[in-house]
Amino acid sequence: MTAPHPISPIELPAEERALSPYTGYTRAHWEAAADGLLRAAWEWATPGGALLDLPGRPSASGVRSDGLEGYARTFLAAAFRVAGADGKDPHGWLDRYADGLTAGTRTPGRDDAESWPLIRDHSVFGQPMVESASVAIGLRLTRPWLWDRLDDGVRDRTEEWLRDALRHVPSPNNWYLFPYSVAGFLESVGRGDARTARAKQRALELLEGWYRGDGWYADGDGRAFDHYNGWALHLYPMLDAHLSGDAELSAHYGARLREHLEGFSLLFGGDGAPIHFGRSLTYRFAAASSVALGAISGHTPLTPGASRRVISGSLRYFLDRGATGTDGLLNLGWHGPHEASLQSYSAPASPYWASKAFVSLLAPESHPLWAATEEPAPSEGPDRVLALPAPGLLVQSTRADGIVRLHNHGSDHVRPHEGESGVQDDPLYSRHSYSTVTGPTSGGNAADNHLAVVVDGVRSGRRVIRALGAGGGDGWGWAASWHRPVFTSGSPMVPGMRVESVTVAHGRYDLRVHRVVGAPDGARVEQTGWATGRDDALTSALHGLYGWESRDEVRAPQGTAYTPWAVVPRLAAPAGGTVVLVALASLTAESDAAPLDAVVSGVTVDGDTVEVRWAEDAATTRIRFEPMTVTHG
Secondary structure: OOOOOOOOOOOOOOOOOOOOOOOOOOHHHHHHHHHHHHHHHHOOOOOOOEEHHHHHHHHOOHHHHHHHHHHHHHHHHHHHHHHHHHOOOOOOHHHHHHHHHHHHOOOOOOOOOOOOOOOOOOOOOHHHHHHHHHHHHHHHOOOOOOHHHOHHHHHHHHHHHHHHHHHOOOOOHHHHHHHHHHHHHHHHOOOHHHHHHHHHHHHHHHHHHHEEEOEEEOOOOOOOOOOOHHHHHHHHHHHHHHHOOOOHHHHHHHHHHHHHHHHHHHHHHHHHHHHOOOOOOHHHHHHHHHHHHHHHHOOOOHHHHHHHHHHHHHHHHHHHOEOOOEEEEEOOOOOEEOOOOOOOOOOOOOHHHHHHHHHHHHHHOOOHHOOOOOOHHHHHOOOOEEEEEOOEEEEEEEEEEEEEEEOOOOOOOOOOOOOOOOOOOOHHHHEEEEEEEOOOOOHHHHOOOEEEEOOOEEEEEOOEEEEEEEEEEOOOOEEEEEEEOOOOOOOOOOOOEEEEEEEEEOOOOOOOEEEEEEEEEEEEEEOOOOOEOOOOOOOOEEEEEEOOOOOEEEEEEEOOOOOEEEEEEEEEEEEEEEEEEEEEEEEEEEOOOOOHHEEEEEEEEEEEEEEEEEOOOOOOOEEEOOOOOEEOO
């Protein structure tokens, strides 16, 4: 697997392997990490401390909004740090944030060195609404040591600035939880009213509509299932319930969080890496925030030792692999800087939403999260295959190499009003498979883990993903979906053409079965596998079992978040009318893995039914497309 980069310049205590045999990290390491990140960021503060103008390319929202982002997101880390220490603040972080609050709210909207931008609708440079939630939560967490010590004028000005989050329109997704968080803070300090009540009610109403089951929310009215589940859709309501002591809300959202963590906790590899899937991945170890909050609130299926293994493993994974530069600042990327991982809204301080993971510090030293001995993470137990029917995801982990793979048959990034034509493929959602050790290739390179229909030399994309089901049993699982192939030039679609896809996970192998319906004469079909680098220890294999005619490799010179250059295995075959295609793929770090041509002993295709016989255990997988059914035994 990918070798670690130079270790972060953040000064940490010596490892503690008796209590933390897997990571060496304790609560003291988390405190030191927070202090190191804050110290580096504050080197770039304006004189009054209202804006932290970190170096780097500006976001689409502009440099003033970016500076507010630096203040707000680092404030979240400082707030968790100080609140978890019961107000002890040896580095004086809260004094700095109090000064910045005073300066930033003095004349909001003015173009000067300190004034914060105004909060407006999401369509009008709306990023300040996002940051208002971090400011509000930070103030709520540190109320006795910051808010209660401010003079009345500053408190009034701060309230007025925050209230713009209640008056304006959020983006139609998790953004509704930002005014929810603002309202929760205002109510906690006796400044609630009908408007704060309505903001909370509206957010919770939407959240109910977005809940799909299995502990998963869609991020809006579409079918985007990604890390926003953990670091937003679960975090904000559960944290509010925890801080307010609302037993009814805690029970309601806690039950969903527990169910979410049953599957989500498996999406961290044996090296600590979260699954590389979905947008905003530059938030990195924020992915572990829901695991930490589950441990703190008691709504988790994990033992305290396993919870700490996951969260500390994630923090260490990134600190050991270049997430901070020599200046100690979190950079925009995954390991180190990586442009293809970013979105247009990514700003120099965007990575500091990683601060959400420091919610773990709300647990005191004596809490079992820190006092229990570390235990293996879920992915370090027996090999597992887990189907999640609600989001249409299939999770596959192998203990021998610590790799977790996610097969996507239900999550896309197409909003309901957009349709399919004219929407570009998003590599972070549109591929069939993702893992903790590989990233998708960039949009400008050959697509990994993709089934493309090629018409007149143009390859199709996969946009709206329509789930057909998921399930499984002991040691195996399946997920299925269909999509309309969409083209970026020429006719956007071929009438009546569709691709039905099934992934069956069995051990470390993923069986890929497709039925292409309505392909025009002269079309071709291509299937690609996992993208790996030239020098890493991973092996990506792709073997045609039925219907494929040729195999080659295609280069991806822009690489992935894990390697600066990649190669992708590819199968190809002619297509016309209806064709059924069967392939076997593998991604492994095991040096003695069996070749794929020895894994399957036979394949039979009869109309809409496919049977695959496995050589090792003599099991048979039977897939029927109409109606979609999958059996294995």
